Each structure stands twice: as C-alpha cells, then as structure tokens.
Amino acid sequence: MATIKDIAREAMVSVTTVSNVIHNKSAHVAPETVERINKIIEAHNYTPNMSARALVNKSSRIIGVINHLIPQQAGSFLQDPFHGAFIGGIERALRLRDYYMMVRTVESEAEILSLFRNWNLDGVILTGLFEDSFFGRLIKADKPIVLLDSYIGSDKIFNVGLEDYRGGLLATRYLIDRGHRDIVFASPRIVAHGVIDERYKGYCDALRAAGLPLSPENVYEQEITISEGIKLGQALSARRDVSAIFATADILAAGIMSGLQASGVRVPEDMSIVGFDDLFISRITSPQLTTIHQDADAKGAIAADLMVDYLEGKAPASRTIIMPVSLVERASVAAAPTLGRAMLNRIRGAQEKKRVDRF
Numbered sequence: 001m002a003t004i005k006d007i008a009r010e011a012m013v014s015v016t017t018v019s020n021v022i023h024n025k026s027a028h029v030a031p032e033t034v035e036r037i038n039k040i041i042e043a044h045n046y047t048p049n050m051s052a053r054a055l056v057n058k059s060s061r062i063i064g065v066i067n068h069l070i071p072q073q074a075g076s077f078l079q080d081p082f083h084g085a086f087i088g089g090i091e092r093a094l095r096l097r098d099y100y101m102m103v104r105t106v107e108s109e110a111e112i113l114s115l116f117r118n119w120n121l122d123g124v125i126l127t128g129l130f131e132d133s134f135f136g137r138l139i140k141a142d143k144p145i146v147l148l149d150s151y152i153g154s155d156k157i158f159n160v161g162l163e164d165y166r167g168g169l170l171a172t173r174y175l176i177d178r179g180h181r182d183i184v185f186a187s188p189r190i191v192a193h194g195v196i197d198e199r200y201k202g203y204c205d206a207l208r209a210a211g212l213p214l215s216p217e218n219v220y221e222q223e224i225t226i227s228e229g230i231k232l233g234q235a236l237s238a239r240r241d242v243s244a245i246f247a248t249a250d251i252l253a254a255g256i257m258s259g260l261q262a263s264g265v266r267v268p269e270d271m272s273i274v275g276f277d278d279l280f281i282s283r284i285t286s287p288q289l290t291t292i293h294q295d296a297d298a299k300g301a302i303a304a305d306l307m308v309d310y311l312e313g314k315a316p317a318s319r320t321i322i323m324p325v326s327l328v329e330r331a332s333v334a335a336a337p338t339l340g341r342a343m344l345n346r347i348r349g350a351q352e353k354k355r356v357d358r359f
Contacts, residue, residue: 089300168202229255
C-alpha cells in the first residue's frame with residue numbers, strides 16, 4: 001500500500017505539499033501540481049492514515065454526540081424517532097465537512113471522563129442537559145460543547161434551541177379556540193428550566209389568558225414511548241370531563257390515540273389531540289395528527305455546523321440559535337361537542353341497547 005512519501009516521490013514534490021493537497025490547503029500549490037498529485041492518489045487508491053493525521057494535527061475530526069437522557073425502560077434512545085431525526089442532520093452535516101460522528105449514551109460523570117480519556121474527541125454535542133454536577137464535570141473537560149434543547153446559560157457553550165414556550169402556547173390556544181375547556185397536558189417528567197417546563201408554561205399561560213382553571217388532575221407525566229402512551233390513552237378514556245389533550249411529543253400522542261381508540265373513544269369526535277415535533281409518525285396515524293412543527297433534521301445540521309465552524313476558527317454570529325415552531329393542522333382536532341361527553345356516551349349506550357334489543 002502506498003504511503004504519503006511514495007505519493008510525494010512519484011509526484012516529485014515534498015511530503016508537505018502532498019499533505020496540503022490532501023487536507024485542502026493547496027492555495028499556494030500550482031493547479032497542475034494539485035491535479036498531478038490527485039491523479040497519483042487516485043491511481044494508488046491512497047487513503048490517509050487517520051491515526052497519524054490525528055497525531056500530527058492534534059485533531060481526530062471526531063465529534064461525540066452524547067445522550068444523557070437515560071430511558072427508564074429497556075432500549076436505546078435512538079429508538080425515539082425525534083432523536084433519530086436530529087442525529088441524521090448532525091451526521092449529514094459532519095460528513096459534508098469531512099468530520100466523523102461517535103454516538104454514545106453516557107449516564108455518569110465517571111463515564112464521561114472515561115470517554116474523554118479513551119477517545120480524542122474534537123468536540124461534543126449533547127441533548128437535554130441540565131445545569132447539574134454532570135454538566136459541571138463536562139465543562140471542566142475543556143472541550144467545545146454544543147447543547148441541543150437545553151436552557152443552560154454559559155459563555156463556554158453553544159446552544160441550539162426551540163421556541164418551546166410558544167409551541168405550548170400555540171397548541172393550547174388552538175384547542176381553546178375550538179371550544180375545548182378541559183385540556184390534558186401529557187409529557188415526560190417536568191424538570192425546572194427544561195424544554196418540557198417551557199412547553200408547560202405555554203400551556204398554563206394559554207389557559208390563564210382564556211380565563212380557564214389550571215387543574216393538577218389534567219397533568220400527566222410519564223415515559224415517552226408508544227406503550228406508555230397506549231396505557232395513558234386507556235386511562236384517559238375513562239375521563240368524562242375532558243375533551244382534548246396536548247401531548248408534548250408525537251410518539252406519545254400516537255400512543256395515546258391508539259389507547260383511546262382501543263377503548264372505544266373516537267378521535268377527534270370524542271377526544272381531540274395535538275402533538276409536538278411533526279415527525280413522520282404524525283402523518284401515518286389515523287386520523288393524521290395535528291401537531292407543532294419543528295425541523296429536527298435542520299436543528300442537528302445547525303448544531304454540527306456551529307461545532308465545525310468553531311473548530312475551524314470561524315466566529316459564529318451568536319452562541320445561541322433559537323429555531324421557530326408552527327402549528328400544522330391535520331385531522332386529530334374537532335370542535336368541542338356542544339353536549340358533554342358523559343351525555344354523549346349515555347346517548348350512544350342507549351342507542352346501542354336499542355339495537356341489541358331489536359335482535
């Protein structure tokens with residue numbers, strides 16, 4: 001297998017010149033020389049030794065994408081369609097800029113230290129982080145950091161976030177405008193200064209602005225999985241006093257819809273629902289899911305570009321980028337019925353009894 005010295009010897013140039021061409025630093029190399037070197041590289045099917053390259057440049061060109069949100073149930077966080085969407089954006093952007101991605105779930109401070117000791121990561125991208133001891137240990141590692149969906153204010157990090165509060169406000173207002181007064185808020189655990197907390201604040205403020213009471217009985221917190229959503233949908237099917245649900249993730253909304261329908265509650269005729277994220281699953285539920293749109297793929301790509309720009313010495317215009325949200329109307333929301341659900345169910349029960357009696 002040819003080495004960089006072999007390429008230099010055949011091209012009759014220095015090793016440094018070949019290295020500059022390989023690393024796209026050929027501004028001061030004659031175009032015909034660049035062409036000659038590239039033809040020799042192609043002929044020999046030469047691939048730079050990444051380990052040697054890392055030693056010379058003190059750069060691995062590897063960006064760690066670290067998850068610190070540990071599922072309570074078995075399974076990888078990559079099984080969540082939202083995480084898959086933004087990681088896809090990160091990978092594509094890094095690939096286009098000749099960087100590599102390492103994906104890892106890290107639960108403890110000891111694990112993050114071990115990761116940094118064993119891998120020469122150029123930087124790290126993390127999601128869902130809070131300002132705790134884990135974050136403190138991360139900062140001390142002195143690595144470039146881009147946070148996704150976190151509300152940590154620090155001049156040592158970059159943040160790519162979302163209009164989470166506005167998303168909660170939009171979803172709840174939309175339901176209120178269609179006559180719903182008793183609206184469930186379904187989400188994972190609400191942690192202060194997190195994205196779910198912001199969406200919950202938007203929900204609360206929309207209720208207050210409409211003069212509606214905030215009932216603790218209408219707030220449900222659980223894991224974001226299809227199975228947990230189905231269980232919640234089955235539980236909510238017994239609620240005769242609510243007519244709408246705002247779920248803070250499409251995957252949770254899809255599970256709730258399935259649980260409701262399995263229990264004989266129709267969507268949207270008996271219960272309306274709005275999701276959050278606008279993932280592909282929102283277009284394959286039946287009915288299709290009304291939801292708050294965010295561009296998860298673009299969010300990942302922006303995070304990756306922020307990281308690479310910093311590593312390559314390009315000063316970003318801002319350390320914080322907040323991406324917009326919008327509401328996508330589909331078929332999972334209807335106007336609130338003029339009769340209460342309890343009365344509707346009694347009517348349906350009576351009609352069903354008549355049909356049975358006829359036979």
